[in-house]
Amino acid sequence: MFSLSFLHAPDGFVSVPIMVGMWAVTVVVVAYAVRRTNQRLDDRAVPLLGVMAAFIFAAQMFNFPVVGGTSGHLLGGVLAAVLLGPWAATLVMTAVVAVQALLFQDGGLVVMGANIFNMGIVGTLGGYALYRAIAALLGGEARGRLPAAAVAAWASVVGGALTMTVQLGASGTVPFELALPAMLGVHVLIGIGEALITVAALAFIGVTRADLFRLRDLQAA
Amino acid sequence: MQSDSNPTTTPRRGWVLAALLIAVIVVVAASLFASGDPDGLERVAEDTGFLDAAEGSPFSIIADYVFPGMDGPMATIVAGVIGVAVLFALLWLVGRLLARRRGSGPAPR
Secondary structure, eight states: OOBOBTTBOOBTSSOHHHHHHHHHHHHHHHHHHHHHHTTTSBGGGHHHHHHHHHHHHHHHHOOEEETTTEEEOOOOHHHHHHHHOHHHHHHHHHHHHHHHHHHHOBSOSTTHHHHHIIIIIIIIIIHHHHHHHHHHHTTSHHHHHHHHHHHHHHHHHHHHHHHHHHHHHHTTSSOHHHHHHHHHHHHHHHHHHHHHHHHHHHHHHHHHOGGGGGTGGGSOO | OOGGGOTTOSOOHHHHHHHHHHHHHHHHHHHHHOOOSOBHHHHHHHHTTOGGGOBOOSOOSSGGGOOTTOOSHHHHHHHHHHHHHHHHHHHHHHHHHHSBOTTTSSSOO
16 A cells, blocks of 8 residues: 655655665755754744644645646645745755655655655755745845745745656656656646645735744844 | 844744644645545656556555544544644754754844
């Protein structure tokens, strides 16, 4: 028995060398994220860390339909990064993917390194960089927050699908040129759902607890 | 810094509970309304013929978000609430371990 959900690859999809390589990359990035968070995270951000992990886990259970009898769900990396900063967000995403695999058998165990990389690192760090760049172009986060988050959220899904496809191709599971259009075609649409939910969540926080947007700035550089 | 830029010094327990309630509502909604269609990767695996490569887990705790011994939406709600609680507790703990003690660092208080 296995379950697949979104980019949660089960064991067997990715070859052993690729899985080992992805574990190595993931361990290094997560260790760096711990270092960047340690003694820098403001203790007032601690409840939000727990809340983000809980919410992202819950939202990832909610598969929404996209065209052609296919579904997708939120990743949440950009949402977490906008609120917590990229490194604390990486820790949140890592924990979500790990608990899904360990407790809920959602995503394989050996392939967990690759899954953390695809769902918790690429979109979170890359998406955050893109978010900051677009927000700067739009005249700062206060003005550009929502459009920047929308584009970054969409890109985080497409980016994760892209790295997953590279791993599948490099593993010889499926020819890259066959998997690429299929993976991109689906995830370009799932990304729209990611953008909508991310924007809705940020807009909701903007209305109810706009002060949380300043939490990230409290972290020591 | 302005006085209103002092986040979460206002009572935060209520807000945290409200946020967790939202997570639980999402879990309930997911157990009732989530699409059962194959997701992106599963669809592609099916269509391009590598779904058979999937290997099962060597163990099963709350597999597929169905709490063992229960069925229907309730099994998924229980599974989801456990997940929400575990992740909230885990990240709270991680945050506690990593966070700078207030006043001990250079950050504004």
